[in-house]
Amino acid sequence: MKSAPLSFRSALACLLALTASPCVRAADGSGDSGTDSANPTSRETRDAIKSAHSISQEDDGNDQERYSRETPEMDRAWAPVLDEARRGTARLLCAGKPLAFATAVSGNGYLLTKSSEIHDSKGKALESLSVQFPGGITLSARITDVHPRYDLALLKVDATGLTPVKWDTGPLPTPGTYVAAVTPERLPAAVGVLSVNARNLDEAHKGFLGISVSAETGKLRISRVGNDSAASEAGLLKDDVLKSINGQTLSTVAEFIELIGSRKPYETVKVLITRGEEDKELAATLRRRPDGFTTLAEDARNAMSGPVSRNRSGYPTAFQHDMVLQPSQCGGPVIDLDGKVIGLNIARSGRIECYAIPSATIVGLLEKVDTGKFSRPELDELRREVKNVETLMERLQKDATRLRDQLKEAEGG
Numbered sequence: 001m002k003s004a005p006l007s008f009r010s011a012l013a014c015l016l017a018l019t020a021s022p023c024v025r026a027a028d029g030s031g032d033s034g035t036d037s038a039n040p041t042s043r044e045t046r047d048a049i050k051s052a053h054s055i056s057q058e059d060d061g062n063d064q065e066r067y068s069r070e071t072p073e074m075d076r077a078w079a080p081v082l083d084e085a086r087r088g089t090a091r092l093l094c095a096g097k098p099l100a101f102a103t104a105v106s107g108n109g110y111l112l113t114k115s116s117e118i119h120d121s122k123g124k125a126l127e128s129l130s131v132q133f134p135g136g137i138t139l140s141a142r143i144t145d146v147h148p149r150y151d152l153a154l155l156k157v158d159a160t161g162l163t164p165v166k167w168d169t170g171p172l173p174t175p176g177t178y179v180a181a182v183t184p185e186r187l188p189a190a191v192g193v194l195s196v197n198a199r200n201l202d203e204a205h206k207g208f209l210g211i212s213v214s215a216e217t218g219k220l221r222i223s224r225v226g227n228d229s230a231a232s233e234a235g236l237l238k239d240d241v242l243k244s245i246n247g248q249t250l251s252t253v254a255e256f257i258e259l260i261g262s263r264k265p266y267e268t269v270k271v272l273i274t275r276g277e278e279d280k281e282l283a284a285t286l287r288r289r290p291d292g293f294t295t296l297a298e299d300a301r302n303a304m305s306g307p308v309s310r311n312r313s314g315y316p317t318a319f320q321h322d323m324v325l326q327p328s329q330c331g332g333p334v335i336d337l338d339g340k341v342i343g344l345n346i347a348r349s350g351r352i353e354c355y356a357i358p359s360a361t362i363v364g365l366l367e368k369v370d371t372g373k374f375s376r377p378e379l380d381e382l383r384r385e386v387k388n389v390e391t392l393m394e395r396l397q398k399d400a401t402r403l404r405d406q407l408k409e410a411e412g413g
Contacts, residue, residue, distance in 0.1 A: 078180050078188050081339035085182045088165035089332050091132045092118065092141070092155075101183065101332030102131055102141075102155060103344060104162040105362075106369050111162075112362070113331040114346055115146050115153035116311035131157055134184045144372035147365060149202065150357055151311045151346060156372060165333050167359035168340035172198060172319060181323050181345055182333040189332070192323035198358050200261065202316045205381075207263035207286030209271075213242060215253050222273075234271065234284035241274040260286070264381070266388035285392060312349040316378065317361050319343060322352045330354075 088104040092113050100117040104110070111131060118126050125143055132138045139157040146153050173179070173194055180188040200206065210229025213220045220242040225231050242250055246269050250256050263269060265288040272281050309327045321334070325348050334343045334356045343356035367375040 076187070078191060079186050081335060081337065082180065082182055082186065082188060084339060085165050085333045085335050085341050086134060086184055086186070087163045089134070089182050089184050091184050092331065093130045093132055093138070094118070094126045095128045096130075098328055099126075099129075100328055100330055101345075103331065103333055104164045105154075105366055106164055107160060107162050108370055109157045109159045109162060110144070110369050110372070111141070111155045111157065112344065112366075113153050113155060114309075114311075115148070115151045116309070117327065117330065118143065118153055121310070129155070131155065132184070145374050147374045149378060150315055150361075150365070152357075152365070152374070154369070154372065154374060165341045167363050168336075168342055169360040169363055170340075172342055172358060173336050178337055179321050179323065179334050179342070181325060181329060182335055182341075183329070189329045190323035190325055192321050194319060194321050195353075196320035198317050198319040200316055201318055201355070202314050203289050204314065205265070205316065206261045206289060207265055207267055207269075208289040209260050209269075209284060209286060211236060211242075213253055213256055215251075218251055219243075220250055220253065220256060230284045230287045234282045236271065236273065236282060236284070237275065242271070243274055243279070244272040245269050264388070265385060266392055308349060309347040312347040312355070315346065315355060315357065318346060318355040318357055321354055321356060323354055324348075324352065325354050 090102045090104065090111060091098055092100045092102045100114050102111040102113040105112050118129060120126065129141045129143070130138050131141045139159055141155045141157050144154045144156050175194050175197060177194045178191065179194050180191045183189045208230065210226035210231040211222050212224040214223045222231075222236060222238055222240045222242060225236055225238055242256065244250060245256075245259055248255075248259060250259065263286055265286055268283055268285045270281055271284050272279065274280075306324075307327055309330060323345075325345060327348055330345045330347060332345055333341045334345055336342050341359055343358045344362055345354060345356050347355045349355055364377055365374050
């Protein structure tokens with residue numbers, strides 16, 4: 001007979017009582033174990049972190065650790081707001097070796113983690129996976145689904161009563177806001193600031209015009225037109241002055257990159273140019289970016305401060321922060337000063353660059369979590385893209401028929 005799932009909540013309760021006291025204990029283990037600080041107000045939390053930051057900046061002649069944001073004072077100031085989220089955070093192991101963090105997303109035994117950390121370089125799933133919860137309880141885990149574009153994996157343990165984290169789906173905090181990386185322990189893996197708002201990092205699903213532009217005084221000039229590109233098909237030429245796209249005036253390279261990157265492959269855009277003394281409006285049907293195309297070269301300095309994640313780009317939406325995490329510290333929640341879970345750490349991409357998937361996106365992917373599968377909202381986008389391609393093919397077929405008829409007539413047939 002198959003045994004009933006372990007009541008995780010009852011097994012974990014006494015351990016959490018010993019390890020999750022709501023107060024901030026001193027380094028020597030002393031401190032009040034009452035409940036007055038179980039839910040610190042935003043003001044108290046901010047004041048504590050501000051005070052800890054001031055302490056960490058004091059120069060008493062000691063080494064440079066005094067200037068770090070990750071001093072014991074800062075860690076202890078964060079501990080109260082970490083308490084709730086850490087109950088839903090676990091450590092993922094393979095044959096007892098730490099691989100990543102995992103985040104509980106359902107009371108029925110489902111957790112979320114970074115997929116590439118539990119697969120080898122050829123994409124084969126690792127064996128002997130287990131999840132270690134706060135307090136030390138360790139359970140075997142299996143993979144039930146993978147979302148390749150976000151590099152996420154859904155895990156299942158044979159347990160009920162997990163404490164899922166509460167995703168905050170409101171607007172992200174403004175850049176410059178303090179954030180922390182949650183772990184199963186009382187203190188954060190790292191603290192830092194949110195540095196760049198959520199944006200699309202998936203180059204393969206951005207529109208591609210196929211030109212290079214250079215900025216001149218108040219205008220953009222086309223410096224190169226790619227062969228067999230959307231631009232060449234539309235009739236754009238080198239030295240044309242690019243005035244606007246879809247009515248939006250362009251004066252900087254950054255504006256051009258942002259606008260084209262916000263459009264999808266096979267969308268048709270109206271491009272206004274100046275050629276000589278004449279303005280022309282041309283229609284360009286964007287393409288997919290070529291395989292292997294990158295906008296920026298890899299910075300060799302990224303390897304100077306430790307390993308980066310094997311999969312560290314291509315996410316349809318992610319925000320950036322400057323916490324210094326190890327690849328094995330991805331898969332856990334990111335919280336703000338109020339203890340709200342604003343995202344999930346997904347990659348260390350550089351020396352001071354890490355990416356996290358926003359909570360609102362995570363919630364959309366987990367609409368069917370208790371079936372053991374991800375929701376696939378991106379499939380609607382792919383269906384639209386297929387329809388755009390089919391429409392383009394129909395138009396090209398009509399053009400080809402018309403040109404064949406013209407050729408036949410010209411040949412006297």
